[in-house]
Amino acid sequence: MNSKEKTSKPAKKRYYRKRVRIFNLIGKIKLWPSRTGQLHGIRNIEILGETARLTTHCNEEFIISNSLNSRAGRWLRNKWFVNVCPKCKVPDWKLEKYSSTLFKRHQGSMLTKNVESQANEKNK
Numbered sequence: 001m002n003s004k005e006k007t008s009k010p011a012k013k014r015y016y017r018k019r020v021r022i023f024n025l026i027g028k029i030k031l032w033p034s035r036t037g038q039l040h041g042i043r044n045i046e047i048l049g050e051t052a053r054l055t056t057h058c059n060e061e062f063i064i065s066n067s068l069n070s071r072a073g074r075w076l077r078n079k080w081f082v083n084v085c086p087k088c089k090v091p092d093w094k095l096e097k098y099s100s101t102l103f104k105r106h107q108g109s110m111l112t113k114n115v116e117s118q119a120n121e122k123n124k
């Protein structure tokens, strides 16, 4: 049992580029909106070239493509979802982190390399 509960601090805003690679984004935020609008927690992402296999915490599998303009890519960036999958048990802190994540055209990390150091880049 994992009882590591940290006291919640106000979520820090994070910026990612709008054109961030969708696989990297999913690998980072570990959330995925299915076609029915249900937000799942991602347990594993396996990248197979231009597609990837996502395994959710509720043991569903989704094969996705690395398209920036895919439905899911848009939904993720716009944070559109109908509900959070009850079986995935996505923790609140993860949803909070997601909701404080912003996507900008000219600002933020592309998630291509060390995310932490890029996040400290000065705003222009």
Ligand SMILES: [Zn+2]
Binding pocket: 039, 040, 041, 056, 057, 058, 059, 085, 086, 087, 088
């Ligand atoms: Zn789920």
